[in-house]
Amino acid sequence: MKASPMVEIKNLKKWFPMKSGFKSKSNLKAVDGVDLHIYGGETLGLVGESGCGKTTIGRTLIKIYEPTDGEFLYRGGDSSEGGVDIFSLSESKMRPFRREIQMVFQDPYASLNPRITVHDIISEGLRVHSMGKSREERKSMIAGILEKVGLRPEYMYRYPHEFSGGQRQRIGIARSMILNPGLVICDEPVSALDVSVQAQVINLLEDLKHDFGLTYLFIAHDLAVVKHICDRISVMYLGRIVETAETDQLFDNPLHPYTSGLLSSIPVPNPHMRKIGKREIVKGDIPSPVDPPETCRFVKRCPRAFDRCCKESPSLREVSDGHFVSCFLYD
Amino acid sequence: MPKFFYKRKLDEIEEKARPVHINSYRQLVWTKFKSHKLALFGAVVLIGVAFFTLLGPLFVEVGYEDMDFSNLFSPPLTEGHPFGTDELGHDVLVRVMYGGRISLFVGFASAVITTLIGTIVGLLSGFYGGIVDRLLMRFVDVMLSIPMFPILITLTLVFGSGIMNIILVLTVFGWMGVSRLVRGLVLSIRETEYVMSARAMGVRNGRIILRHVLPNVIPIVIVSATLNMSYAILAESSLSYLGLGIQPPMPSWGNMLQRAMNYILGTTTGTNPWWLTVFPGFFIFITVLNVNFLGDGLRDALDPKFVSES
Ligand SMILES: Nc1ncnc2c1ncn2[C@@H]1O[C@H](COP(=O)(O)OP(=O)(O)O)[C@@H](O)[C@H]1O
Ligand SMILES: [Mg+2]
Numbered sequence: 001m002k003a004s005p006m007v008e009i010k011n012l013k014k015w016f017p018m019k020s021g022f023k024s025k026s027n028l029k030a031v032d033g034v035d036l037h038i039y040g041g042e043t044l045g046l047v048g049e050s051g052c053g054k055t056t057i058g059r060t061l062i063k064i065y066e067p068t069d070g071e072f073l074y075r076g077g078d079s080s081e082g083g084v085d086i087f088s089l090s091e092s093k094m095r096p097f098r099r100e101i102q103m104v105f106q107d108p109y110a111s112l113n114p115r116i117t118v119h120d121i122i123s124e125g126l127r128v129h130s131m132g133k134s135r136e137e138r139k140s141m142i143a144g145i146l147e148k149v150g151l152r153p154e155y156m157y158r159y160p161h162e163f164s165g166g167q168r169q170r171i172g173i174a175r176s177m178i179l180n181p182g183l184v185i186c187d188e189p190v191s192a193l194d195v196s197v198q199a200q201v202i203n204l205l206e207d208l209k210h211d212f213g214l215t216y217l218f219i220a221h222d223l224a225v226v227k228h229i230c231d232r233i234s235v236m237y238l239g240r241i242v243e244t245a246e247t248d249q250l251f252d253n254p255l256h257p258y259t260s261g262l263l264s265s266i267p268v269p270n271p272h273m274r275k276i277g278k279r280e281i282v283k284g285d286i287p288s289p290v291d292p293p294e295t296c297r298f299v300k301r302c303p304r305a306f307d308r309c310c311k312e313s314p315s316l317r318e319v320s321d322g323h324f325v326s327c328f329l330y331d
Numbered sequence: 332m333p334k335f336f337y338k339r340k341l342d343e344i345e346e347k348a349r350p351v352h353i354n355s356y357r358q359l360v361w362t363k364f365k366s367h368k369l370a371l372f373g374a375v376v377l378i379g380v381a382f383f384t385l386l387g388p389l390f391v392e393v394g395y396e397d398m399d400f401s402n403l404f405s406p407p408l409t410e411g412h413p414f415g416t417d418e419l420g421h422d423v424l425v426r427v428m429y430g431g432r433i434s435l436f437v438g439f440a441s442a443v444i445t446t447l448i449g450t451i452v453g454l455l456s457g458f459y460g461g462i463v464d465r466l467l468m469r470f471v472d473v474m475l476s477i478p479m480f481p482i483l484i485t486l487t488l489v490f491g492s493g494i495m496n497i498i499l500v501l502t503v504f505g506w507m508g509v510s511r512l513v514r515g516l517v518l519s520i521r522e523t524e525y526v527m528s529a530r531a532m533g534v535r536n537g538r539i540i541l542r543h544v545l546p547n548v549i550p551i552v553i554v555s556a557t558l559n560m561s562y563a564i565l566a567e568s569s570l571s572y573l574g575l576g577i578q579p580p581m582p583s584w585g586n587m588l589q590r591a592m593n594y595i596l597g598t599t600t601g602t603n604p605w606w607l608t609v610f611p612g613f614f615i616f617i618t619v620l621n622v623n624f625l626g627d628g629l630r631d632a633l634d635p636k637f638v639s640e641s
Contacts, residue, residue, distance in 0.1 A: 062531040098533030111524035115546040115635060124542070125532040139341055154347040159635040175528065 004075065005037035006215055007183060008083070012036075012070035014053070014060045018290065028290050030056040032239035033070075035316055036217075038183070040076060043209065043216040045226035045247070047262070048236030049286050054219045055106070057236075058185045061086070061217075062103050063094065076100060076182035076215065099129045102176035104205075106188040108168035112160040118146075118171055119156035125179045145178040148211075149204060166197035170204065177208055184209075185217045190225070202229060224266045227251065232322075235259050238297040239289055241316055244324040255325040257304050258282065296328070304329060363632040370628020373621035380618055384431030393422050395429040396580045404598060407606050415606040418594070421580075423587075427610050430582035435618070437494060437567050437583070441501040442560035448502065449509025450545075450552050456510065457517025458540055468514070471507045479504045480573070487575050497576060501563050509555050516548050550630040557626030561619040568615075587611040 014031040075083035105111035132138035143153035149170040190198040234244040243256040261282035296309040316326040399420040414423035456467040568585025570576035577583040591607035
């Protein structure tokens with residue numbers, strides 16, 4: 001499995017140019033040199049505070065945003081042996097990958113067009129990719145996928161507003177899954193849902209992954225959500241990856257001070273434990289991503305920062321087998 | 332055979348969905364529209380007004396140019412003149428009917444054309460952004476800064492002041508508001524996750540515009556179309572006042588009203604011919620009002636979220 005990852009993202013950058021009066025060349029560096037790799041069949045968690053650039057990564061990968069720099073090598077589906085760089089494809093060459101790579105959006109309300117029926121929402125992708133020979137056949141495919149995601153097939157005639165948040169998210173999931181994708185990017189798929197339905201939707205995603213043999217990039221803003229479903233986790237801070245490791249490794253032996261901070265801020269279910277465990281919560285707010293200085297991005301909030309951290313910027317290095325960290329403590 | 336299996340299963344599904352949900356979109360819209368009492372009322376009144384102006388003249392022998400010199404400034408209910416007569420002995424009822432044809436036509440035609448142009452410009456500008464947006468919006472700015480009246484005067488001098496010229500002028504100078512409105516809305520729709528989802532799946536721009544963007548701006552477009560119709564009917568009357576609108580003896584509600592203004596303080600003989608203002612004014616009023624009721628009802632009926640009571 002370790003041999004060659006299905007997805008390799010190298011030095012991904014997405015800068016949003018900002019117009020600010022006379023200071024012409026200001027950039028909001030939402031994603032600034034991210035390396036990720038995802039093995040076929042696994043779930044990679046991408047975790048970080050809100051605003052650190054997770055959604056931007058997702059949207060850049062499906063080319064809703066034009067990447068500023070970087071490579072996105074994809075070896076799944078019917079791409080050639082060495083993989084293709086998705087970013088270098090023209091829109092017409094990109095077409096098959098617009099089926100192969102799917103995204104589940106964060107907001108179940110904003111992600112469904114309120115003016116078309118569930119049938120029309122789900123069938124759109126089928127038509128674009130010429131799946132299903134006739135209207136009847138597409139309808140029965142839709143009936144099938146609705147059942148698969150836990151909705152009644154006759155719901156296909158309804159409009160989105162007739163559903164709860166959890167049901168809407170299932171519709172969004174059906175829309176992606178019916179295209180038989182290889183890689184699914186789940187952008188905080190449950191963070192907008194009631195706590196009571198979050199687990200159901202996560203279970204659904206896990207079942208689908210198992211049944212369809214999917215690979216997930218699972219975005220979340222806290223570690224608690226991803227702990228049980230991810231094989232590996234990448235922790236992100238202000239546009240960069242600070243640590244990547246297998247889930248157990250990351251939880252048992254976090255290397256980056258930011259990861260430790262995140263871990264200790266997970267609420268402990270047992271109240272006795274809570275008193276004992278010393279909590280190292282990350283203090284302060286996330287700094288501005290507009291033209292950040294070339295230091296370690298975390299230096300202002302880091303309890304273990306030393307002089308080198310203010311002078312240069314660390315890069316992501318593999319310090320033990322499969323455990324990557326971007327911190328001068330391990331240099 | 333699987334095909335047979337699909338068919339049976341689909342029939343079953345449709346059977347379950349039928350009572351409420353399988354109605355076609357058109358049926359759905361109609362059901363909701365019917366339950367919007369005010370809109371229904373508006374539609375009935377407008378149909379009434381349309382019949383009155385289109386068919387009314389067929390039942391009277393007097394034309395709009397015919398003058399009855401024995402009855403100048405006769406009040407309503409005078410023998411043979413239910414709505415009275417004006418300073419030249421024209422029958423007001425007949426002129427209101429003929430004038431309605433023109434006012435309704437001018438109003439409807441310019442509302443439809445301005446809305447169409449405005450919507451298309453707004454969609455393209457908002458959706459494509461960038462250079463397309465900048466060019467179109469600068470053009471809108473230019474159009475808005477051109478003073479309408481000098482152009483109008485020139486146009487009427489060159490082409491005369493026919494109905495088509497009035498409509499032309501009202502549309503050439505009337506679409507910018509709609510385009511700005513639509514553009515603003517499209518800018519936010521373009522960034523929604525459902526549009527992103529369509530993009531991510533490879534849906535082409537043309538289809539995204541027609542399928543995802545347009546249906547979501549239609550309610551606003553309809554309301555602004557009704558406002559434009561009201562505006563055009565009223566604007567035609569101001570144009571008449573400047574001698575640029577529909578010219579007498581041909582009547583329009585607007586020019587009837589404008590001419591009646593001369594006698595608003597009474598005639599030289601001391602009578603106050605209020606009927607010259609009240610009748611065309613009343614028809615303008617109920618038309619504009621009911622067009623707006625109708626627009627409201629259509630907007631709600633086209634919105635799947637709007638659940639009608641009753
Ligand atoms: N379309 C955009 N234009 C400009 N700035 C953006 C855009 N999208 C996101 N950003 C900025 O990029 C940063 C990262 O945002 P985002 O990727 O949404 O973070 P996350 O998903 O981790 O909460 C934020 O500072 C946000 O304001
Ligand atoms: Mg986000």
